[in-house]
Amino acid sequence: MNGKPEETFGSESVSAPSGGEGETKGTRKRPVARQTRRLRSAPMAGEHSLGGMEVERKVEGHYGGMVKELRAKYKISIRKWRTDMAGVAYELSYQDGRIKRLIAAPKPRSPVSAAIFLHEVGHHAIGFKRYGQRCLEEEYVWRWTFREMQARQIPVTARVLRHYRRSMHHYVKTALRHGEQVPGELGHFAEWPG
Numbered sequence: 001m002n003g004k005p006e007e008t009f010g011s012e013s014v015s016a017p018s019g020g021e022g023e024t025k026g027t028r029k030r031p032v033a034r035q036t037r038r039l040r041s042a043p044m045a046g047e048h049s050l051g052g053m054e055v056e057r058k059v060e061g062h063y064g065g066m067v068k069e070l071r072a073k074y075k076i077s078i079r080k081w082r083t084d085m086a087g088v089a090y091e092l093s094y095q096d097g098r099i100k101r102l103i104a105a106p107k108p109r110s111p112v113s114a115a116i117f118l119h120e121v122g123h124h125a126i127g128f129k130r131y132g133q134r135c136l137e138e139e140y141v142w143r144w145t146f147r148e149m150q151a152r153q154i155p156v157t158a159r160v161l162r163h164y165r166r167s168m169h170h171y172v173k174t175a176l177r178h179g180e181q182v183p184g185e186l187g188h189f190a191e192w193p194g
Contacts, residue, residue, distance in 0.1 A: 063108035066152060067117070074124045080104040085163070087116045089123035111149070115160045118145045135171040135186055142168070165193035 070076065079102040087105035094100070101124045108114035122141040131137040142164050151154055172189040175182050182190070 001012075017147060028133055050082045063114055066114070067108060070121050073119060074101065076101045076121060076124055078103060078105075081107045083114060085116060087120040089120040091124075091128065111155050112159050112163055114146055114154050115149060115156075115163065117146050119171045122148070133170070133175060133180060133183070135180075135189075136183055137169060138171045162193070165189070169193050 067078075071078070077100065081103055083106070085106055087103060089101075089103045092100040092102065097151070103117075103120040103124070105117040105120045106113040108117045119141055122144040123137075126141055126144055129137070131140060146156060148154075149160075168186065168189040169192060171184050172182055176190060
């Protein structure tokens with residue numbers, strides 16, 4: 001959690017001074033601004049003639065099929081579609097032996113949000129605590145993510161690689177801070193990637 005208030009879409013009831021025209025008993029409806037935070041993709045090359053909504057539906061259709069497929073394949077529930085570019089994957093174990101697999105991630109609408117979504121799914125695909133160190137697990141989950149992106153023809157852009165490097169830097173620095181031995185292949189992530 002980053003402590004920021006979460007956005008809502010639609011309208012909300014808010015307190016207002018009573019007595020204004022068109023208001024009833026101290027409440028009024030006001031629209032809440034919809035902010036995209038660069039989540040919607042720009043029209044693809046050669047599609048400039050399409051309206052913005054048509055391009056968005058085409059993009060959501062492409063990623064929507066991926067979401068449905070992966071949810072069914074790995075028996076994952078979406079706990080929450082996040083508005084920021086962060087995610088989390090976890091499992092709930094019940095006394096009767098059932099395991100519920102959950103993720104919270106941004107809705108895939110661009111290569112970056114798709115990479116974050118796939119990364120969280122990758123934790124369930126690979127399995128938790130399969131590797132001795134968290135930084136090593138994260139590296140293998142990112143490799144799984146990149147293979148999935150390539151197979152689905154989702155471009156691994158410079159922004160995706162930047163997100164990957166910053167994520168790995170965080171986990172390697174955490175391991176070093178806890179006195180863990182970092183595998184040699186991950187040592188270069190100790191320096192801030194920019």
